[in-house]
Structure formats: C-alpha cells, structure tokens
Amino acid sequence: MQSWKIFTHSLGMVFNNLGAALRISLVLYLIQAAVSVYYAITFSDYLTAISTGHMAPPPQGALIPGLLVLVTSILVPIWVAVAWHRYILLEEISGAVIPAFHGPQTMAYLGKTILIGLLVIIGGMAIGMVLGFVFAAVFGQMGAMAGILLMLLFMIYISYRVGLVLPAAALGKSMTFGESLDTTSADKGAILGLALITAGFAILMQVPSYFNSDPASIIGIVYSQVIGWIAMMVGVSVLTTLYGMYVEKRELHVIFQ
Numbered sequence: 001m002q003s004w005k006i007f008t009h010s011l012g013m014v015f016n017n018l019g020a021a022l023r024i025s026l027v028l029y030l031i032q033a034a035v036s037v038y039y040a041i042t043f044s045d046y047l048t049a050i051s052t053g054h055m056a057p058p059p060q061g062a063l064i065p066g067l068l069v070l071v072t073s074i075l076v077p078i079w080v081a082v083a084w085h086r087y088i089l090l091e092e093i094s095g096a097v098i099p100a101f102h103g104p105q106t107m108a109y110l111g112k113t114i115l116i117g118l119l120v121i122i123g124g125m126a127i128g129m130v131l132g133f134v135f136a137a138v139f140g141q142m143g144a145m146a147g148i149l150l151m152l153l154f155m156i157y158i159s160y161r162v163g164l165v166l167p168a169a170a171l172g173k174s175m176t177f178g179e180s181l182d183t184t185s186a187d188k189g190a191i192l193g194l195a196l197i198t199a200g201f202a203i204l205m206q207v208p209s210y211f212n213s214d215p216a217s218i219i220g221i222v223y224s225q226v227i228g229w230i231a232m233m234v235g236v237s238v239l240t241t242l243y244g245m246y247v248e249k250r251e252l253h254v255i256f257q
Contacts, residue, residue, distance in 0.1 A: 006252065090171065164184065175247075201234070
C-alpha cells in the first residue's frame with residue numbers, strides 16, 4: 001500500500017536518523033518547550049478560564065511571555081523544518097549546537113506556510129459547514145462529529161497536495177501551489193490514504209493523555225512535549241518524502257525497520 005510505505009518511510013526517516021534529528025531540533029525545541037511550559041504554569045488560572053469560555057483580560061505580566069510563546073511556536077518549527085529538509089535532501093550538516101539559520105529560505109517557508117494555513121482553514125471551514133449541516137440533519141450529533149472528522153481529513157489531504165512548496169522553499173527553489181497540485185495529481189488516492197494514516201497516528205499518540213486526570217502534572221507536561229516533537233519531525237518528514245518522490249523522483253523504501 002503506497003500510503004503506508006510513504007508513512008513508514010517518513011517515520012523511519014526520523015528514527016533511523018535519530019542522532020541527526022536530535023542535533024537539529026533538540027535545543028531549539030527545548031527552548032520552545034521551556035517558554036510554553038513557563039507560560040502555562042505561570043498563567044494557568046487565566047488559561048483555564050479561557051478554555052472554559054470565560055473571556056477575561058490577560059493578567060499583568062502576561063504580554064511579554066505570551067509574545068515569546070507566539071514567536072517561538074512559529075519560528076522554531078520552521079527553523080527545524082528548513083534544516084531537516086536540507087539535511088535529508090541535500091545532506092547538509094551545519095551548526096554545532098543548533099542548525100544554521102537560512103534567513104531567505106526560512107522567510108519564504110514562513111510565507112508559504114501562512115498561505116497554506118489560510119487556504120486549508122478557509123477550504124476546511126467551507127467543507128465543514130456543508131458536511132456538518134448535512135450529516136447533523138441526517139445522523140444527528142454523531143453525524144456532526146463525523147462531519148468534523150471528514151473536515152480535518154480534507155484539511156490534511158489538501159496540505160499534502162500543495163505542501164511540496166515547503167521543501168522547495170527550504171531548498172531555495174521556486175514552486176507554485178498549482179505546480180504542487182499537478183505534481184501530486186497522479187497519486188490522489190495514495191495521498192488521501194496518507195492523510196487518513198496521519199490522522200490516525202495523531203489520534204493514537206493522544207490516547208495515553210486521556211488517562212491522565214491532571215494534564216498539568218509533570219508526566220502530562222513531559223508527555224505532551226515528547227509527542228509534540230514526534231509530530232513535528234514526522235510531519236516535516238512526510239513532506240520531505242513527498243518532495244523526494246514526486247519532484248526528485250527518488251525511490252521509496254520502507255526504511256523503518
């Protein structure tokens with residue numbers, strides 16, 4: 001099954017190159033995690049109130065840490081993604097403690113990421129509203145939930161179809177969304193299956209957290225950060241694999257052994 005081969009190849013890309021993956025991502029990710037955990041612990045009451053629907057102004061002293069959370073949550077994954085794409089596709093090894101920062105490529109990657117996000121969100125909301133209305137009318141609450149899941153699946157699928165522009169940006173190459181769609185058009189079924197597998201993998205990783213009654217506990221925090229790292233690296237590796245397959249015509253091997 002092509003979808004499964006793509007996914008296992010991407011998974012193996014991380015864990016068969018674990019040393020390189022940690023060297024490229026660990027320090028940056030720990031910085032991001034430290035900022036996020038500090039904010040979550042320091043302003044836990046405010047975050048709890050927001051999560052339960054109680055709108056309130058941010059507490060005093062929350063602005064600067066909040067901005068740091070925003071900046072690191074955007075910059076770190078993109079910095080790591082650019083370095084990982086370049087490591088796998090160009091065999092580039094740079095930086096001692098953290099990977100080299102490629103300014104133009106990183107900014108291009110950020111711009112493409114924002115555009116993909118807007119495209120996926122707008123398209124997903126449109127599809128979700130239609131599916132949610134139809135499914136809820138026919139099947140009730142369970143139908144509405146099914147509509148939401150299908151919306152999320154559609155969003156992942158579209159992000160993979162147009163996502164080849166991201167590795168291209170990391171390599172300093174130009175690719176449009178239309179070119180990415182054309183390049184992946186022959187394997188629509190495989191990419192849909194890949195989206196389904198990816199969604200299932202994400203849900204599976206979250207299952208242990210459902211048995212933790214206190215997400216703010218040390219175990220809960222550590223686990224959330226670990227699966228966050230895995231999700232980040234596997235997600236970037238999936239795009240790397242797709243770019244290698246469809247653009248560079250590399251052979252696909254199941255390398256997770």
